[in-house]
Amino acid sequence: MRLPLVVAFLLFALPAVAQTGTAVTFTTTATAPNNTVVAARDDCASTLRFNWSRTGNLCNGGTLFFYVTTGTCGSQPAATDLQLDAITGNTTTTGVLNFTVANVLAKLATPTTCDSQTTEVTFKLCASTPTISDSINLTCSSTYSSVGAPAYQVNYDPEAPDAPSVGGIIARDSALSVQVDGVEADSTVIVELNALLTAGTDDAGTGEVTEGPTLSFRKASGEGNVVADGLINGVTYRVRARVQDEAGNVSDQSAAAEGTPVKSNGLFDAYKNAEGKETGGCATTTTGGGLAGGALLAVLGIWLSSRRKVS
Amino acid sequence: MSSTAVGLGVAALLLAVPAVAQEVTIPTRSPRTGAIIFRGGGYKPRIDYEKDLKGTPYKDTFGDASLLLVELELQRFFYQGIGTAGLGLSAGYGEKYANAVLADGGGVAADKAALKVVPLQLNAFYKFDYAAFKWGVPLVPYGKLGLVYSPWWMTKGSSTEVVDGITAKGGKWGYAATLGVSFLLDVLEPRFARDFDSDLGVNHSYLFAEYTYAEVNNFGGDGLNLGSRRWMFGLALDY
Incomplete structure (x- = not known):
């Protein structure tokens, strides 16, 4: 008779001991x-x-x-x-x-x-x-x-990652798409660009080339090329890359490469070159009219789909 | 006399049993109140047909290719008698990509140019399904007339194009008329069709082809012409 009591006491006591x-x-x-x-x-x-x-x-x-x-x-x-x-x-x-x-x-x-x-x-x-x-x-x-x-x-x-390399540069309209190789996982790719500026022209017809301010673009590793946009078409940019690891250590710069954005024409360029008269917008004389029309269609749709079945 | 009456009663009862059973097992159609329609097809906007346009920008960019347009339409039936009539609302999405062209004419650029549209349409429709339901003719001709609003935008690279300060996006109003014919799939598998109705409430299913004449240029106004003449194909489910 005592044994069950002792067992029960121990079972209840265990949590109490654990709590201490x-x-x-x-x-x-x-x-x-x-x-x-x-x-x-x-x-x-x-x-x-x-x-x-x-x-x-x-x-x-x-x-x-x-x-x-x-x-x-x-x-x-x-x-x-x-x-x-x-x-x-x-x-x-x-x-x-x-x-x-x-x-x-x-x-x-x-x-x-x-x-x-x-x-x-x-x-x-x-x-x-x-x-x-x-x-x-x-x-x-x-x-x-x-x-x-x-x-x-x-x-x-404390270790800085190895310097990456610029694997390729694709010239785009007002942008350069930069492929950076040799980047470890979980790091950030930093692409730095400097416009090459010709300060003046000497007697031989060549000018002193200087670098403009540094433009910096970042992207997580493994997410494809770094696109540096907002550039000026026809201007050559010197491109270098760095890698910042997870801890925040920044590598040395890669060897420099160069790229020049080029103007290209999409459909709207071609359309405007053909003297198309489209000016964009919602196609109404009153502001927001198009949105209102779209909203009207949406409301009608909701109304149509929410009507209860007729039995 | 009484035995005769009992015999007649038993006979009547026995005859009645199959009738009762039949009445119980006859499948009943659920009410038919609307339809949901999925369709797709090529959509070639008539951009190059804009009045006074000096060139063929669409053809120069995309060639003779069409956008792939997919649409979803919801219909409500307001009349069911000699045929079915009601209102429908559809929304779709279409896009087309091509390489941009170097501005100096030197060839293909690395950037992709794209046209994207989201056609919205409110329409009134009528379909002559009386023959299908009454006489078992599996073809259902139909027609629609609708108001169209089509948001659009054009991209180059990863951003919306801007030319001379004008951002390449907007919306166009217009109208569209559609004629089509549906093939009633129920005739192929009647039992499956009944199960489809009893299980999911889908009364009838159709495959269809339709031709649309659309004028989407702000009713003749200036600017982009997103009208088209197109064939679309799809699946319709009455519920």
């Missing part, structure tokens, strides 16, 4: 797809800010450690980890953690700096506390466990 366990929730306003904050070399000294909130109680005399590590979470912070905070007692349930990538690099086993760290490195944001060995008395055990979620990580990517 510590859990930390991290949040951040930084852009973090898949809980990963990507930092470029330019962001190395920028402050990364994470908020935390805690539920459940710590074990008696236990400490909740917040730290950043290149290893794994779930232990006391090591000497090579950047400790951010240490909380004892159950009164503090929220807080803010601030650090920079430079802080983390300085704590590595082989410390580096923003400039000397030339390879990609990933580190994790951790919250660890001793596990509870006795759920009645909340006695701390000697082992730690990771209690932070979600598992945020920071990816420091």
